[in-house]
Amino acid sequence: MLDDSITVRLGLPVLRILEQWELENYFQVKVIYLRSKANCLKCGKVTTKVHDRRLQYKKDRGLRDKIVLLKILKRRFRCPLERKVFTEPDEVFGLRRRSSRRFREYLGREALHQTVRRVAQKERVGEGLVRTGVAEEIGRMLKAKGVK
Ligand SMILES: [Zn+2]
Structure with a gap:
């Protein structure tokens, strides 16, 4: 940790910060939703079974003249009833938003x-x-x- 570093709150309490980097023109923050389970979009059944995760890049409001890039580890859950795979809800960004x-x-x-x-x-x-x-x-x- 550098002596002159400061901590800035992301202000998105539904997300947990996994890693962060400060680059010349960017802040990059790797995040994941805090939830450990999700409701099946079809039948509503709660599941904790994670099918897979993928990293998506999203832009957030800039900070101190730098672009803020959020790298979200998006999960897909599997419904135990129908064995269907579905993506977790994304209230911070919205469906298919960058x-x-x-x-x-x-x-x-x-x-x-x-x-x-x-x-x-x-x-x-x-x-x-x-x-x-x-x-x-x-x-x-x-x-x-x-x-x-
Ligand atoms: Zn289901």
């Missing part, structure tokens, strides 16, 4: 008072991701107003 919800939320809010291009440049992401964030933010605002 960024965290909170990062998209941040991008969407930033783009309400700056251009999409400006936000994309500042956060070093594609404009498409910023637009996704804006769409999700508008969806949340409409939902809060009771519009379906």
